[in-house]
Amino acid sequence: MGGNSTKATSGINGAGTQTQQELGIPDSAKLFFEDTKRSARELARDDLIRVLTGRSGDAVNWLQDKFQLDLSKVARLGGHSQPRTHRGNAQFPGMVITYAQMERLEDLAESIPDRVKIKKKARVIKLVKDESGAVIGVEYSHNGKTETAYGPVILATGGYAADFTSDSLLKKYRPEFWDLPTTNGEHCTGDGQKMALAIGANAVDLEKVQVHPTGLVDPNEPDAKVKFLAAEALRGVGGLLLDNTGKRFVDELQHRDFVTGKMWENGKFPIRLVLNGQASKEIEWHCKHYVGRGLMKRFESGEALAKEIGIKPEELKKTFDEYNEISRTKKDPFGKKFFAGGEWKMDDYFNVAMMTPVLHYTMGGLEIDPESRVLDKSGKPIPGLFAAGEVAGGVHGANRLGGSSLLGCVVFGRVSGDSAASYLLQRLGPVAEKAAGRLGAVAGHLGAPSSSSSQPATAAAKEEKKAEAAPSGEKSFTVEEVQKHNKKDDCWVIIDGKVLDVTNFLPDHPGGEKAILLYAGRDATEEFNMLHDPKVIPRYAPEAVIGTLKK
Structure with a gap:
């Protein structure tokens, strides 16, 4: 579980949040609405944008209050008139947000199994309808058998920006993008959209596919189809985009599609994202993470950077001096209005x-109404079918603002949950009161602080006890033995003195296989601890631990 949301790096937008008030940021839902509508352009859906922006502040406050998440830092991303993209001091915000909710759900599945069930390795095949045309469940395959689950259905299957399948939505609607690399996991093949379209749902804006300007090029694998994303926050804190002559060519904080267009128009590749010392310190965790993966390189001086670019130090200094003057006068030939990162100097x-x-x-997807109900081709809600997140279209119009993907998940996730519970109660009447009450109990548990849980033994507690009770006579391996297991079909890693065989876990890793394979046969402790809570291994891959490292 988690999908691409676990990889979201910049943060979650919120207007009028507690954090903004504490920092003195004069933001409002009205300003956020106007920014989003401007970005959505001619495809703006005021009703959906109003839900997204109007409930944004409450969404961020909910995550902080109910899940005790650190969202204390706020950045201004491209297209925003105020700083409103929230993140914490460490780890990717997408991972922090999705893991907190996944863990709470898993605890509930353990403590109240009559109310919450999770089925992994289960592939939904189709939506099931009754004679009236209402969706009453899903048909799915699990352990080689075809089974059916009954009830209202919320689709949260993501987009189609990795849809390189035979019936690809990407190839059908944007064939010119077919050969581009993607940041998406290979699961993003538009399954939810296709299943809903098969039963008469309507889709909107399927040709609106966002090309992000800043995918990280791995020098060791420059042509890789799947690439890691450089968080937009890197530009938000003051990072500059320089072409192969060491010059700027665009307002780094413009909309994503605009920056992408200017990169192609300029054509002077390779293009580098450069952060000075102050900007690097502001987003230190991200830089450390990218450097650790070999996707970012640190230079100790402007002279060293100029040599890497292949230009004279004087040319790079000229770019820095010009930008310092622009920052002072606020007169940028490329139209930049907001400046961060301090002074640019060669001795940095x-x-x-x-x-x-x-x-x-993918901005396009299933057409929904403000209650997250999926609409048919006549514009009427399909009873029993709801959608949240990237599977739904129309929320962002022609272009999504950075920081609004996680927001769309949280806002429309909560809306669809409310709508599904309400639908169940209305459809079944008094008979459903008990069932709806149980749904409400689940929602209450999910939103309650973990410290208030009265359940005697959560899944997390059980896993921690299991880890503590691990046998003392386990095998031990030398570093040299681990180094031999460094391939996709035979992959070991070292984490905190434990040796893990992650070969079978590779396809299940939310961050993709490549994130682990970078450390095949090596010690991945520092990188792992930057991203994960210690209980992740006993919780999600206890069978991967095969021994300890010999000292």
């Missing part, structure tokens, strides 16, 4: 990565 250190445009987000 820099974190630098090469950039390329990448397939990123």
Whole structure:
């Protein structure tokens, strides 16, 4: 579980949040609405944008209050008139947000199994309808058998920016993007959209596929089809985009589609994203993460950076001096209005990565109404069918603002949950009161602080006890033995002195196989601990631990 949301790197938007008030940021839902509508352009759906922006502040406050998440830092991303993209001091915000909710759900599945069930390795085949045309469940395959689950259905299957299948939505609607690399996991093949379309749902804006300007180019694998994303926050804190002559060519904080267009128009690749010392410190965790993966490189001076670009130090200094003057006068030939990162000097250190445009987000999808109900081709809700997140179209119009993907998941996830519970009660009447009450109990448990749980033994507690009770006579391996297992079909890693065989876990890793394979046969402790809570291994891959490292 988690999908691409676990990889979201910049943060979650919120207007009028507690954090903004504490920082003195004069934001409002009205300003956020106007920014989003401007970005959505001619495809703006005021009703959906009003839900997204109007409930944004409450969504961020809910995550902080009910899940005790750190969302204390706020950045201004491209297209925003105020700083409103929230993240914490460490780890990717997408991972923090999705893991907190996944863990709460897993605890509930353990403590109240009559109310919550999770089925992994189960592939939904089709939506099931009754004689009236209402959706009453899903048919799915699990352990080689075809089974059916009954009830209202909420689709949260993501987009289609990795749909390279035979019936690809990407190839049908944007064939010119077919050869571009993607930031999406291979699961993003539009399954939810296709299943709903098969029963008469309507789709909107399927040709609106966002190409993100800043995909990270791995110098060791420059032509890789799947690429990691450089968080937009890297530009939000003051990062500059420089072409192969060491010059700027665009307002780094413009809309994503605009920046991408200017990259192609300029054509002077490789293009580098450069952060000076102050910007690097502001987003230190991200830089450390990218450097650790070999996707970003640190230079100790402007001279060293100029040599890497292949230009004279004087040319790079000229770019810096011109930008310092622009920051002072607020007169940028490229139209930039907001400046961060402080003064640019040659005697500074820099974190630098090469950039390329990448397939990123699909704005198109299933047509929904403000209650997250999926609409048919006549514009009427299909009873029993709801959608949340990237599977739904129309929310972002022609272009999505950075920080609004996680927001769409949280806002429309909560809306669809409310709508599904309400639908169940209305459809079944008094008979459903008990069932709806149980749904309400689940929602209450999911939104309650973990400290208030009265359940005697959550899944997390059981896993921690299991880890503590691990046998002392386990096998031990030398570093040299681990180093031999460094391939996709034979992959070991070292984490906190434990040796893990993650070969079978590779396809299940939310961050993709490549994130683990970078550390095949090596010690991945520092990188792992930057991203994960210690209980992740006993919780999600206890069978992967095969021994300890010999000292």
